[in-house]
Amino acid sequence: MPEIDLLDKYPKSKRPVDERASLIAAEHRVVARQFGKDFFDGDRLYGYGGFGYHPRFWTETVAQFKEHYGLTDDVSILDVGCAKGYMLHDFGLLMPDATLKGIDISEYAIENAIDDMKVNVEVADAMDLPFEDDSFDLVIAINSIHNLPLEDCKTSVRELQRVAKKHAFLTVDAWRNDEQEVRMKNWNLTGLTMMHVDDWEVLFAECGYTYDYFWFIP
Numbered sequence: 001m002p003e004i005d006l007l008d009k010y011p012k013s014k015r016p017v018d019e020r021a022s023l024i025a026a027e028h029r030v031v032a033r034q035f036g037k038d039f040f041d042g043d044r045l046y047g048y049g050g051f052g053y054h055p056r057f058w059t060e061t062v063a064q065f066k067e068h069y070g071l072t073d074d075v076s077i078l079d080v081g082c083a084k085g086y087m088l089h090d091f092g093l094l095m096p097d098a099t100l101k102g103i104d105i106s107e108y109a110i111e112n113a114i115d116d117m118k119v120n121v122e123v124a125d126a127m128d129l130p131f132e133d134d135s136f137d138l139v140i141a142i143n144s145i146h147n148l149p150l151e152d153c154k155t156s157v158r159e160l161q162r163v164a165k166k167h168a169f170l171t172v173d174a175w176r177n178d179e180q181e182v183r184m185k186n187w188n189l190t191g192l193t194m195m196h197v198d199d200w201e202v203l204f205a206e207c208g209y210t211y212d213y214f215w216f217i218p
């Protein structure tokens with residue numbers, strides 16, 4: 001089954017959805033969508049409110065990826081929407097011989113990437129990945145491609161499929177019922193393509209995506 005939660009060990013946000021919804025205005029969304037300093041390291045209304053490294057975020061999750069996909073130490077991994085490279089850093093700690101690459105649309109995030117990943121990350125668009133077909137054993141895109149409008153999002157799904165050789169895993173903003181849809185729309189700051197999980201599955205099939213996926217449901 002390609003639907004699989006490989007992020008169940010990632011710490012859950014404790015930010016109350018209703019409170020955030022009452023504070024966010026259109027202006028915050030406009031600024032957040034630039035994926036600049038304000039989104040990562042500005043006021044919480046624009047995004048993360050400070051995007052720093054802490055091992056509690058990714059350590060267990062990268063171990064879970066390794067176990068689930070049976071990754072060998074010489075594996076190649078691409079993180080699409082890698083931000084400051086924190087997940088890649090933790091992959092590097094776990095598998096020092098792995099080939100690790102990350103791309104992100106944010107010049108700010110790439111310029112401020114964690115030191116040991118600076119040489120591994122670059123600015124690029126998920127719609128046009130600067131890699132050959134079948135380049136990576138594992139391609140990961142966590143909460144990144146739903147930030148593109150619908151047709152561009154489809155292009156990015158095709159790109160993930162194209163550069164993946166063995167495995168891919170993506171997560172996107174989604175809902176399973178009306179209540180979750182309302183919560184998602186209240187919570188959303190940057191997403192431009194969000195839909196019911198069944199509609200995402202139709203989209204994945206339309207794009208020829210055959211790998212794994214899961215949902216971000218606040």
Ligand SMILES: C[S@@+](CC[C@H](N)C(=O)[O-])C[C@H]1O[C@@H](n2cnc3c(N)ncnc32)[C@H](O)[C@@H]1O
Binds near residue numbers: 081106124126144
């Ligand atoms: C919510 S953050 C997630 C970051 C990281 N994947 C994580 O889970 O911690 C979304 C990321 O997607 C990046 N992004 C947005 N649009 C993108 C695009 N078209 N191509 C590549 N990255 C993009 C943003 O700059 C940001 O770093």
